Amino acid sequence: MSNPPSERQHGRTRQRPPIPTGTKLLLAVLLAVPVVLPLWIPLYDRETPELGGIPFFFWFQFALIPVAALLTWTAFVLVVRHENRGGER
Amino acid sequence: MNNDIDVVALIVFLFFFGLVTVLGFIAARWRKAETLDSLDEWGLGGRGFGTFIGWFLIGGDLYTAYTFIAVPALLYAGSAIGFFAVPYTIIVYPIIFVFLPRLWSVSHRHGYVTPADFVQGRYDSRGLSLAVAATGFLATMPYIALQLIGIQVVLEVMGIGGGEDAGFIEKDLPLFVAFAVLAAYTYSSGLRAPALIAFVKDALIYLVIIVAIIYLPAQLGGWGDVFDSVGQSFDTFNTENEDAIAAGDAAGKATFPTAESGAQWAYASLALGSALALFMYPHSITAVLSTRSRNVIRRNAALLPAYSFLLGLLALLGFVALAAGVDVGDNPQRAIPLLFEQEFPGWFAGVAFAAVAIGALVPAAIMSIAAANLWTRNIYRAFINPDATPAQEARQSKVMSLMVKFGALLFVILLPLDYAIDLQLLGGVWILQTLPAIVFGLYTRWFHRWALLAGWLAGMAYGTWTAYEQPQVGDPDSHFGSPLAPIPLTDEKLGYIGLTAIVLNLLVVVVLTFIFRAAKVPEGVDGTRQDDYRADEGDVGVGATDEQATGSVGGTARQ
Numbered sequence: 001m002s003n004p005p006s007e008r009q010h011g012r013t014r015q016r017p018p019i020p021t022g023t024k025l026l027l028a029v030l031l032a033v034p035v036v037l038p039l040w041i042p043l044y045d046r047e048t049p050e051l052g053g054i055p056f057f058f059w060f061q062f063a064l065i066p067v068a069a070l071l072t073w074t075a076f077v078l079v080v081r082h083e084n085r086g087g088e089r
Numbered sequence: 090m091n092n093d094i095d096v097v098a099l100i101v102f103l104f105f106f107g108l109v110t111v112l113g114f115i116a117a118r119w120r121k122a123e124t125l126d127s128l129d130e131w132g133l134g135g136r137g138f139g140t141f142i143g144w145f146l147i148g149g150d151l152y153t154a155y156t157f158i159a160v161p162a163l164l165y166a167g168s169a170i171g172f173f174a175v176p177y178t179i180i181v182y183p184i185i186f187v188f189l190p191r192l193w194s195v196s197h198r199h200g201y202v203t204p205a206d207f208v209q210g211r212y213d214s215r216g217l218s219l220a221v222a223a224t225g226f227l228a229t230m231p232y233i234a235l236q237l238i239g240i241q242v243v244l245e246v247m248g249i250g251g252g253e254d255a256g257f258i259e260k261d262l263p264l265f266v267a268f269a270v271l272a273a274y275t276y277s278s279g280l281r282a283p284a285l286i287a288f289v290k291d292a293l294i295y296l297v298i299i300v301a302i303i304y305l306p307a308q309l310g311g312w313g314d315v316f317d318s319v320g321q322s323f324d325t326f327n328t329e330n331e332d333a334i335a336a337g338d339a340a341g342k343a344t345f346p347t348a349e350s351g352a353q354w355a356y357a358s359l360a361l362g363s364a365l366a367l368f369m370y371p372h373s374i375t376a377v378l379s380t381r382s383r384n385v386i387r388r389n390a391a392l393l394p395a396y397s398f399l400l401g402l403l404a405l406l407g408f409v410a411l412a413a414g415v416d417v418g419d420n421p422q423r424a425i426p427l428l429f430e431q432e433f434p435g436w437f438a439g440v441a442f443a444a445v446a447i448g449a450l451v452p453a454a455i456m457s458i459a460a461a462n463l464w465t466r467n468i469y470r471a472f473i474n475p476d477a478t479p480a481q482e483a484r485q486s487k488v489m490s491l492m493v494k495f496g497a498l499l500f501v502i503l504l505p506l507d508y509a510i511d512l513q514l515l516g517g518v519w520i521l522q523t524l525p526a527i528v529f530g531l532y533t534r535w536f537h538r539w540a541l542l543a544g545w546l547a548g549m550a551y552g553t554w555t556a557y558e559q560p561q562v563g564d565p566d567s568h569f570g571s572p573l574a575p576i577p578l579t580d581e582k583l584g585y586i587g588l589t590a591i592v593l594n595l596l597v598v599v600v601l602t603f604i605f606r607a608a609k610v611p612e613g614v615d616g617t618r619q620d621d622y623r624a625d626e627g628d629v630g631v632g633a634t635d636e637q638a639t640g641s642v643g644g645t646a647r648q
Contacts, residue, residue, distance in 0.1 A: 013621070014627075014628055031183040031187065032183070034179055034183050035183050039176065039361060041346065041357055042353070045347055045353065053314070053316060054405075055316060057344075058172065058401075061175050061179070061401065064179055065175075065179055066394070068179045068180075069394040071183075072182055072390050075183075075391075076384075080387075
């Protein structure tokens with residue numbers, strides 16, 4: 001190892017307060033929903049109701065995409081807000 | 090196929106191909122660095138890409154031409170699980186939102202270029218690092234080959250190159266030229282080339298898909314008619330082949346996995362397994378490490394699903410092709426290019442072909458860069474020349490990127506098509522086995538390095554053997570017929586082999602970690618610190634214009 005962890009690298013990350021447990025839980029839920037829903041196939045394995053001639057199975061998964069994006073974006077906003085509050089910026 | 094060449098389509102195609110070639114070379118001067126003679130610059134584009142470029146680059150990297158050809162082909166062929174690509178690309182983003190920022194942070198602080206660099210720094214084990222690097226290399230090679238196949242299918246449909254009865258030169262020359270050009274500008278511009286070309290690629294792809302999805306179903310009487318016609322076609326097939334299907338000599342066709350089909354486990358396990366595997370691929374990590382800050386990654390986790398929507402629409406075009414009566418012969422992969430040729434005017438077919446072909450160039454470039462970096466960092470520097478300078482590293486990677494592409498080209502030209510597809514299937518199973526070392530390592534040092542190595546070996550061996558054991562439908566003596574196998578301990582439910590292999594992998598890792606820790610087997614020195622995993626843009630030692638890689642990888646394990 002040509003460069004072991006050295007004093008030089010110590011403390012170079014700005015201190016950010018830990019994320020409160022409540023926020024962590026909320027983040028976990030926001031991110032778990034778009035992982036669990038697509039895997040829960042009995043929820044959407046059917047033909048009807050159709051949308052514009054497209055079976056439910058397909059359009060439901062299309063609909064999940066913006067939902068997942070929105071939830072992930074909300075998680076992003078929460079994290080950034082936390083970091084800005086706690087950081088030096 | 091005996092196609093006449095559509096001159097208009099060919100001219101449009103050549104125009105776009107020429108455009109991206111020029112862009113590829115100009116890219117060397119884009120966001121100009123003092124020198125491209127380091128992996129941070131050549132291999133990671135200066136580590137400074139923002140959200141906008143990052144979106145195009147990562148999107149261009151993950152949603153490859155082969156995907157664009159193969160996913161609709163699955164639906165065309167009546168595979169009930171074909172649409173799994175959509176849930177797969179939904180669930181991947183919340184997952185990466187969680188762990189990739191940590192990998193980004195530690196990699197920027199220590200100058201890591203590859204996932205194996207991180208494993209070496211974290212676990213102080215050249216064996217484990219080599220295993221991760223070799224797996225990445227093996228999984229990436231057939232993936233590059235498949236991009237070539239994507240181009241080849243398009244060229245064939247256009248009537249240039251290809252064709253079973255064509256001579257060797259006539260058949261493969263256009264492909265060879267396309268790849269030689271790609272190799273030349275990747276060599277000179279590094280990651281900047283695919284980053285710049287990705288703009289053209291994605292603009293074309295979005296344009297083509299949106300036009301296709303609005304225009305084509307309307308031509309055929311709307312989506313209702315498309316689905317009716319597909320349903321009838323599959324029903325007819327299932328009735329005519331009832332005996333063969335019952336005997337297991339043919340596969341029944343369906344539009345989606347119903348509860349009775351028993352394919353829901355397959356659908357879900359493929360989606361989850363593929364999502365977990367995606368960001369273990371070296372080329373995905375290369376694109377992510379080229380970004381400027383943790384927030385670029387997080388923001389893109391919410392923005393990249395736009396591509397998933399596109400992929401879903403494209404997948405449905407497989408049904409549209411079937412409803413439009415496209416005849417693919419014995420190769421469903423021709424469905425999409427043939428649909429474009431049949432239904433679009435010549436000039437727009439040319440745009441569509443260009444979109445697919447350029448869609449192959451972007452990931453092929455990034456994959457070859459990622460594979461080359463694995464060689465340079467985790468083999469050349471780790472074992473051959475530990476004191477390599479940044480310039481020597483860059484030279485190694487540049488030359489290796491040429492060799493990797495040439496290897497993929499030979500692969501496609503000399504070996505049967507099935508080999509590349511089989512190997513890519515295996516590649517997904519393999520790359521997933523590196524997840525414990527990479528992802529768990531971001532959170533804890535509890536797992537023992539040798540336990541991780543043993544778990545990797547167990548997962549690789551089980552996954553490879555099980556995949557080998559799966560015959561193709563209707564040919565009991567064949568191998569690598571399916572990514573699915575009965576899940577052990579269930580009543581013969583089919584599931585993704587990669588996912589069962591990683592469960593075995595994890596079991597071995599946990600049990601052996603307890604044993605090695607009890608026996609006080611040396612666990613090596615951790616080269617990283619807690620706060621490295623949260624470092625962000627603006628912190629000391631992190632940033633686009635940072636000093637050269639600080640050299641905290643490679644070297645010798647000290648036991």
